[in-house]
Amino acid sequence: MTLEEFTRALELEFEEIQPGTISPETNYREIEGWSSMHALIVIAFIDNHYDIILSASDLKQTNTIKDLYLIVQQKEN
Amino acid sequence: MAYQQINNIRIDGIVSCVPSGIARTVDYNIISKEEQSLFIKTTGIKERRVASSDVTCSDLCYKAAFDLLEEFKCKDEIDVLIFVSQSPDYFLPATSIILQEKLKIPKTCMAFDVNLGCSGYVYGLSIVGSILQSGQFKKALLLVGDKSTISTSYTDKSAYPLFGDAGSATLLSYNENTSPWYFNLQSDGSGKDAIIIKDGHSRNPYNKDSDELIEIDKGIIRAKKHLALNGMDIFNFALREAAPNIKNLLEYSKTSIEEIDYFVFHQANKLINESLRKKLKINLDKVPYSIDLFGNTSSASIPLTICHQLQIELKSNNCKLLLSGFGVGYSWGSLICEVQSVYTKLIEND
Numbered sequence: 042m043t044l045e046e047f048t049r050a051l052e053l054e055f056e057e058i059q060p061g062t063i064s065p066e067t068n069y070r071e072i073e074g075w076s077s078m079h080a081l082i083v084i085a086f087i088d089n090h091y092d093i094i095l096s097a098s099d100l101k102q103t104n105t106i107k108d109l110y111l112i113v114q115q116k117e118n
Numbered sequence: 119m120a121y122q123q124i125n126n127i128r129i130d131g132i133v134s135c136v137p138s139g140i141a142r143t144v145d146y147n148i149i150s151k152e153e154q155s156l157f158i159k160t161t162g163i164k165e166r167r168v169a170s171s172d173v174t175c176s177d178l179c180y181k182a183a184f185d186l187l188e189e190f191k192c193k194d195e196i197d198v199l200i201f202v203s204q205s206p207d208y209f210l211p212a213t214s215i216i217l218q219e220k221l222k223i224p225k226t227c228m229a230f231d232v233n234l235g236c237s238g239y240v241y242g243l244s245i246v247g248s249i250l251q252s253g254q255f256k257k258a259l260l261l262v263g264d265k266s267t268i269s270t271s272y273t274d275k276s277a278y279p280l281f282g283d284a285g286s287a288t289l290l291s292y293n294e295n296t297s298p299w300y301f302n303l304q305s306d307g308s309g310k311d312a313i314i315i316k317d318g319h320s321r322n323p324y325n326k327d328s329d330e331l332i333e334i335d336k337g338i339i340r341a342k343k344h345l346a347l348n349g350m351d352i353f354n355f356a357l358r359e360a361a362p363n364i365k366n367l368l369e370y371s372k373t374s375i376e377e378i379d380y381f382v383f384h385q386a387n388k389l390i391n392e393s394l395r396k397k398l399k400i401n402l403d404k405v406p407y408s409i410d411l412f413g414n415t416s417s418a419s420i421p422l423t424i425c426h427q428l429q430i431e432l433k434s435n436n437c438k439l440l441l442s443g444f445g446v447g448y449s450w451g452s453l454i455c456e457v458q459s460v461y462t463k464l465i466e467n468d
Binding site: 079092 | 160358392
């Protein structure tokens with residue numbers, strides 16, 4: 042999955058967000074209506090697609106969608 | 119690994135009892151309408167049952183057990199009574215002993231409590247099965263449930279809207295014409311803080327600070343006497359541990375996913391259970407849910423889901439079930455068992 046595909050696929054998980062609203066550079070915590078529930082959706086999404094489980098401390102190291110993508114790539118290798 | 123094979127055990131009946139009081143997520147006004155929608159989408163919980171202040175978990179289990187014993191007319195034959203709960207009536211004596219007398223079960227019955235939550239039904243079946251399989255004891259009553267709503271703070275959005283109250287009773291008997299049951303039971307105390315009530319027992323006895331409400335985060339205000347839940351830690355634990363536990367059990371018991379008719383998972387959170395289902399590549403129609411109407415009912419969630427969703431299937435068919443409970447402790451475990459002609463019922467407490 043490319044960074045762009047990752048961004049679009051993750052966006053689909055947030056059903057209440059209009060498609061095309063977020064980009065790889067988006068700080069996901071600043072998405073309108075962001076809550077701890079969204080963090081669980083992110084973890085489940087990454088687990089389902091990559092079989093990688095991000096911890097709370099992993100998430101703390103990230104701000105943008107790109108950061109998430111990169112940490113997944115790092116754990117994959 | 120704590121694998122176990124148990125022979126000669128049969129489930130005769132399962133009755134679950136929920137309070138009649140309903141709390142709807144859309145009425146939980148600590149969170150916004152948008153958060154309510156997201157909560158329902160993520161957890162699956164639309165409503166849950168809440169017991170009134172004068173009703174305990176043991177009252178719900180009593181009602182379930184009374185119905186079951188009336189159906190089978192066997193109270194004089196009960197040799198073993200086990201109450202699995204984290205909301206007993208008193209610090210002491212054990213609630214199981216109070217229930218023995220209340221249910222008018224003979225004094226020849228052994229009775230004891232087990233302190234476990236989400237994994238409690240699977241562990242309870244393992245304990246009962248271990249006792250019964252020798253044939254020295256013939257019938258056992260496993261009472262499982264929790265009144266979790268007594269422990270949560272209304273102003274804690276991370277815990278309050280998740281939990282519902284329920285009790286259950288399962289009648290088991292020694293029977294030589296049954297297939298073996300297979301268990302895989304696990305524990306990890308490093309997760310003790312993921313779900314914990316810190317004050318009120320011997321480590322931190324109840325004191326003047328136990329009632330003090332503290333703002334932990336936005337929308338999370340609770341006291342030390344309340345149940346504290348770290349949603350992300352418990353979510354990670356379940357994603358990490360439940361699937362391997364089940365896969366290992368399938369391998370140990372030489373059973374394929376296709377051979378299992380129904381996978382009844384602890385009703386923790388729809389997102390967790392759906393992730394688990396997808397990891398194991400199980401069709402949706404093999405994974406019954408009851409979390410939408412009852413929330414997370416702790417150890418009662420597996421028998422409650424069976425009574426709510428599988429009544430017809432268990433009554434008429436020979437079903438191979440995989441039951442899996444995971445949560446507080448951390449404690450988790452799975453069981454593969456075959457059941458046939460099981461009496462099931464879901465009742466409401468007035």
